[in-house]
Amino acid sequence: MDENNLWLNRKRIEQAATMLRKHGFDVITVDTKDQAREAALELISSDATVGIGGSMTIREIGILDALISRGNHVVHHWHPGISPDEDIALRRQELLCDVFLASSNAITLEGALVNIDGAGNRVGAMVFSQGKSIVIAGVNKIVKDLSAGIWRAKNEAAALNAHRNNYDSPCGVTGKCIECDAPGRICRVTTIIERRPSKTDFTVILIAEPAGF
Numbered sequence: 236m237d238e239n240n241l242w243l244n245r246k247r248i249e250q251a252a253t254m255l256r257k258h259g260f261d262v263i264t265v266d267t268k269d270q271a272r273e274a275a276l277e278l279i280s281s282d283a284t285v286g287i288g289g290s291m292t293i294r295e296i297g298i299l300d301a302l303i304s305r306g307n308h309v310v311h312h313w314h315p316g317i318s319p320d321e322d323i324a325l326r327r328q329e330l331l332c333d334v335f336l337a338s339s340n341a342i343t344l345e346g347a348l349v350n351i352d353g354a355g356n357r358v359g360a361m362v363f364s365q366g367k368s369i370v371i372a373g374v375n376k377i378v379k380d381l382s383a384g385i386w387r388a389k390n391e392a393a394a395l396n397a398h399r400n401n402y403d404s405p406c407g408v409t410g411k412c413i414e415c416d417a418p419g420r421i422c423r424v425t426t427i428i429e430r431r432p433s434k435t436d437f438t439v440i441l442i443a444e445p446a447g448f
């Protein structure tokens with residue numbers, strides 16, 4: 236990465252990190268996706284069960300394979316061809332793991348995490364996981380404020396996810412949110428985590444390069 240871009244990206248994530256720490260989160264800042272993976276692996280004991288929510292970032296940094304090859308029991312629902320019943324069972328099991336790993340649709344410079352789910356399993360596990368929540372996010376997720384966070388969650392994250400999955404929601408075709416009522420609407424539960432949830436051990440790892448949707 237160009238050193239000027241890296242400089243600015245570091246400033247952005249540090250600004251968000253300062254506010255997140257003020258709001259009770261543990262925060263680690265790193266330059267690269269590889270460093271993010273290693274930082275997360277250090278936080279997870281090798282005998283921990285790990286639930287993984289639907290997240291491109293988590294797959295992109297390579298931690299899923301690293302956990303499995305290290306011997307962690309990993310639970311996730313992105314298995315091709317599974318039945319709807321299996322899908323729901325896996326989403327429920329993710330909630331009960333020792334560690335829950337996810338990204339965030341947006342993180343504001345004011346120190347809040349903004350997320351929108353269709354089923355709600357990811358946001359539920361983030362705020363009240365069995366043990367530890369680890370959120371890993373690239374600099375592309377940093378936004379100015381809550382309004383920009385919700386805009387990003389719908390017009391970038393949701394649109395990209397709808398397009399990737401061929402859902403029938405308009406954003407997946409046009410690339411922009413029209414607050415649809417499509418049967419396949421994937422925006423059904425919005426959470427704004429303003430402070431560390433009181434019963435959850437919560438670490439945010441911010442990366443000075445883009446990652447995920």
Ligand code: SF4
Nearest residue numbers: 404406412415421422
């Ligand atoms: S409300 Fe509909 S169009 Fe807007 S982001 Fe959600 S699914 Fe897409």
